[in-house]
Structure formats: structure tokens, C-alpha cells
Amino acid sequence: MSSNKTTAHAVKPLGVAVLGCGVVGSQVVRLLLEGDADLAARVGAPLEIRGVAVRRLDAPRDVEVPAELLTTDAHGLVARDDVDLVVEVIGGIEPARGLILKALESGASVVTANKALLAEDGPTLYEAAEKAGTDLYYEAAVAGAIPILRPLRDSLVGDHVTKVMGIVNGTTNYILDKMDTYGAGFEEALAEAQELGYAEADPTADVEGFDAAAKAAILASLAFHTRVTASDVYREGITEVTAGDVASAKAMGSVVKLLAIAELDGDDVSARVHPVMIPRTHALATVRGAYNAVFVESASAGDLMFYGQGAGGEPTASAVLGDLVTIGRNKALGARGFGESAYAARAVRPMGETVTRYHVSLDVADKAGVLAAVATAFSEHGVSIKAVRQEGRGEDAQLVVVSHEAPDAALAATVQHLREMEYVRDVASVMRVEGAV
Numbered sequence: 001m002s003s004n005k006t007t008a009h010a011v012k013p014l015g016v017a018v019l020g021c022g023v024v025g026s027q028v029v030r031l032l033l034e035g036d037a038d039l040a041a042r043v044g045a046p047l048e049i050r051g052v053a054v055r056r057l058d059a060p061r062d063v064e065v066p067a068e069l070l071t072t073d074a075h076g077l078v079a080r081d082d083v084d085l086v087v088e089v090i091g092g093i094e095p096a097r098g099l100i101l102k103a104l105e106s107g108a109s110v111v112t113a114n115k116a117l118l119a120e121d122g123p124t125l126y127e128a129a130e131k132a133g134t135d136l137y138y139e140a141a142v143a144g145a146i147p148i149l150r151p152l153r154d155s156l157v158g159d160h161v162t163k164v165m166g167i168v169n170g171t172t173n174y175i176l177d178k179m180d181t182y183g184a185g186f187e188e189a190l191a192e193a194q195e196l197g198y199a200e201a202d203p204t205a206d207v208e209g210f211d212a213a214a215k216a217a218i219l220a221s222l223a224f225h226t227r228v229t230a231s232d233v234y235r236e237g238i239t240e241v242t243a244g245d246v247a248s249a250k251a252m253g254s255v256v257k258l259l260a261i262a263e264l265d266g267d268d269v270s271a272r273v274h275p276v277m278i279p280r281t282h283a284l285a286t287v288r289g290a291y292n293a294v295f296v297e298s299a300s301a302g303d304l305m306f307y308g309q310g311a312g313g314e315p316t317a318s319a320v321l322g323d324l325v326t327i328g329r330n331k332a333l334g335a336r337g338f339g340e341s342a343y344a345a346r347a348v349r350p351m352g353e354t355v356t357r358y359h360v361s362l363d364v365a366d367k368a369g370v371l372a373a374v375a376t377a378f379s380e381h382g383v384s385i386k387a388v389r390q391e392g393r394g395e396d397a398q399l400v401v402v403s404h405e406a407p408d409a410a411l412a413a414t415v416q417h418l419r420e421m422e423y424v425r426d427v428a429s430v431m432r433v434e435g436a437v
């Protein structure tokens with residue numbers, strides 16, 4: 001960045017504390033140090049790092065941090081009088097929550113990338129910010145670098161958002177993409193993702209959908225002006241997705257993706273994370289590798305898609321810096337942004353009552369009456385069939401059934417019924433469907 005913009009330096013600098021100097025924190029510190037004069041001009045006041053809280057002073061770091069900035073006393077740092085803006089990039093619930101609350105109570109505005117904390121206990125943080133008259137921004141918490149939370153909070157706030165569907169976890173998208181491209185099994189694709197450093201040694205949070213569920217809660221809360229926590233989100237990961245499921249989707253011109261879905265259902269909201277079959281013509285089907293994207297449906301704007309890097313130190317730090325400049329501008333003006341908007345106070349629909357569609361692939365005996373028996377199983381549970389395709393294989397046949405919309409519990413009961421039928425040798429694949437399959 002250029003360094004000839006000195007006009008803003010006449011005003012009082014804003015003190016910044018960075019909590020955590022790992023993958024994201026080290027890049028935040030680097031960008032703050034390198035972007036010095038431009039950032040000052042954009043904020044309207046210089047941003048001065050007062051300290052970087054770390055666990056160990058002598059730990060190896062990706063970025064060189066001036067030794068005098070490092071401290072192991074995070075609590076002392078956030079309470080300093082000359083700290084106006086705090087960046088929390090430690091992660092997890094504690095000590096992150098206690099530190100953010102202390103920062104807010106001390107009058108500082110806060111940027112955090114901590115989806116786990118926001119999804120578990122966001123309201124406590126919003127209320128503390130409200131009480132203190134300070135800002136709490138967290139664009140990096142969902143889909144890393146991709147601007148999606150502030151578009152929902154600001155740009156789309158005059159519209160009526162009806163649905164948000166996101167590929168918000170890069171690790172699982174990478175795994176599913178490899179399964180689709182090479183016909184790899186889940187374990188094989190996971191091992192590759194771990195080798196390349198996408199998946200962590202303990203990949204549970206990603207592959208079991210916990211990371212995506214936290215993001216779904218945040219998206220649902222912002223899109224629908226309500227409070228949704230991680231425990232409200234129905235969650236299925238990708239560990240049960242087989243090469244057969246992916247092949248079945250391929251045969252239908254579809255692809256399997258792990259989606260975080262937040263949807264309005266009357267006055268209620270539905271929030272869920274599970275594998276989904278979507279047609280290859282859907283914009284989300286084009287999101288490959290570890291990329292993320294969030295698809296938004298709204299009454300007036302229509303369909304929108306936000307695409308980019310959902311993880312990584314520098315991309316995530318970009319979102320943190322964007323928030324930091326914004327809360328810095330507010331501080332410099334003696335103002336604050338609009339806080340939490342949860343006026344709609346919507347109930348969260350249980351998954352069983354959420355309306356979905358299923359794709360079911362069955363291995364059946366190729367005999368008279370099989371199709372009729374399968375169709376009866378669907379109708380007995382009040383589920384209407386949209387399409388059936390049969391492929392013969394000698395004595396056996398494969399039946400692929402795509403349902404119309406029905407409550408998820410009715411669809412699950414239909415599948416259970418099919419499993420118990422004599423004609424059905426195997427329920428080879430069951431997958432929920434989104435888009436025009």
C-alpha cells in the first residue's frame with residue numbers, strides 16, 4: 001500500500017488489541033502493520049497496535065511481531081484505557097467470551113471471527129455491546145473472506161430474505177468434490193484433505209457438520225431477525241455419504257454438497273445442515289474444492305450468490321480488517337453501528353416438521369407389483385412421488401424415486417417402511433434434494 005496519506009495522523013489514534021496470534025491473528029497483525037497509512041486514511045484516525053495477546057511469548061509464528069507488542073496478559077490488555085478496538089481471534093468459548101465481555105464493558109468495540117462462541121452465546125455478547133454502546137462485528141465468522149454477514153445486516157436489510165443456502169465449510173466441500181470427480185470414497189478423500197492441510201488432524205467439527213451448524217445459526221439469526229443458536233440447528237455431517245450416493249447423484253445430473261440452510265417457513269424459521277443433492281445447473285454446484293459460497297433468495301432482489309475463500313489466514317484476516325476499519329470509523333465519529341436485530345423472535349421448526357424432498361435409490365427384485373408396492377409405501381405416508389426411474393439388471397432392478405415436498409418425518413418414515421419391504425433388497429441411497437432436480 002502507498003504511504004503518502006498523512007492527513008488523518010493529526011487526529012487521535014485508535015488503540016488496537018489483537019487477542020491470539022495463530023493462523024488468522026498473525027495475518028491480522030501483518031496487514032495492520034503493512035497497511036498503516038492507507039488504513040489510517042480510510043478510518044479517519046491511525047490504528048495503533050497496543051498489544052498482541054499470545055499464549056507463549058517464544059512460540060514460532062508465521063509473521064514477525066515486534067517483541068514489545070507481545071503479552072501473555074490478555075485480560076490486562078483488553079482493559080487498558082488506550083485500547084479502543086479489540087480483535088478476538090483465539091477461538092473457542094473461554095477465555096474468548098470473558099475477554100470479549102471485558103473489552104465491551106471497558107468501552108472497546110470488538111471484532112471476532114469466533115463462530116462457535118457467537119452461535120452458542122451470541123445474545124450475551126450483543127447485549128453487552130448494547131449496554132456499553134459499542135460495536136460487535138464478526139464478518140469473518142461465516143464463510144471467511146466472503147462478505148455475507150454485512151450484506152445481510154446492511155445491504156439486504158430493506159428486502160425480505162426467504163432462504164439462505166451456503167457451502168460454508170471448505171474441508172467438506174473439498175472432500176465431496178474429490179468424491180464427485182474421482183469416485184473416491186469418503187475415507188480416501190478425507191485422507192487427501194488432511195495431507196493438503198485442509199482438514200485438521202481431528203476433523204470432527206468439519207465432517208460432522210458442527211462448524212457449518214454454527215454458521216447456519218448465525219446466518220439464520222441475521223437473515224430472519226431472530227435468535228437461532230447452534231443447538232437449534234438440525235445437523236448431519238458427511239461421514240455417511242458413500243461413493244454410491246455420489247454416483248447416484250451423478251446419474252441424475254446432480255452433485256452432493258453439504259449445505260447450511262436457513263429458511264422461512266410461515267412465521268417460523270428452519271435451520272439445518274445436511275448433505276443435499278443439487279442439480280449441476282444450480283449455481284452452488286459450481287463451487288469446487290475448498291471454496292465457499294452462499295446463495296440468498298429474497299423477495300425483491302431475487303437470487304444472489306456470494307462466492308470466495310471461506311478459510312485461510314490471509315483471506316479471513318481480510319474480513320477482520322474490513323470490520324476493524326468499520327468499527328474504527330464509528331469510534332472516530334463517536335458513533336456505533338446498529339446492533340442485534342432480533343425483533344421477529346421466530347420459533348425454530350423441528351426437523352421432522354420441516355418440508356423437504358428426498359431422492360431414494362432402491363435395489364429391488366424386477367417382478368410384477370414391485371413398483372406398485374413402492375408407490376403404495378410413499379402414499380401411505382402421504383408423500384407424493386415426483387419422478388421414478390428404473391434401470392434393469394437381470395433379475396434385479398434399481399428404482400430411483402424423487403419425492404415431492406413433504407414433512408421430513410413423513411419422508412423418513414417412508415424410507416423406514418421401504419427398508420422393511422420384502423421386495424426391497426437394499427435402500428442404496430437416501431439424500432435430501434434442493435433445486436429443480
Ligand SMILES: NC(=O)c1ccc[n+]([C@@H]2O[C@H](COP(=O)([O-])OP(=O)(O)OC[C@H]3O[C@@H](n4cnc5c(N)ncnc54)[C@H](O)[C@@H]3O)[C@@H](O)[C@H]2O)c1
Pocket residue numbers: 019020021022023024025053054055056072074088089090091092095113114115116140141144310311312313316
Ligand atoms: N483459520 C481459518 O481459516 C478461520 C476462518 C474463519 C474463522 N476462523 C476463526 O478464527 C479464530 C482463530 O482461528 P485460527 O485458525 O487463527 O486458530 P489458531 O489456533 O491458529 O490460533 C489461535 C491462537 O490463539 C492462541 N491462544 C489460545 N489461548 C490464548 C489466550 N488465552 N491468550 C492469547 N492467545 C491464546 C493460540 O495459542 C493460537 O495461537 C477461530 O475462532 C476460528 O474459528 C478461522
Ligand SMILES: N[C@@H](CCO)C(=O)O
Pocket residue numbers: 144168169170171172198206211310311312
Ligand atoms: N474448518 C473450516 C474453516 C473455516 O471456518 C473450513 O473447513 O471451512
Ligand code: NA
Pocket residue numbers: 139140141142143144145146147148149319
Ligand atoms: Na464472511
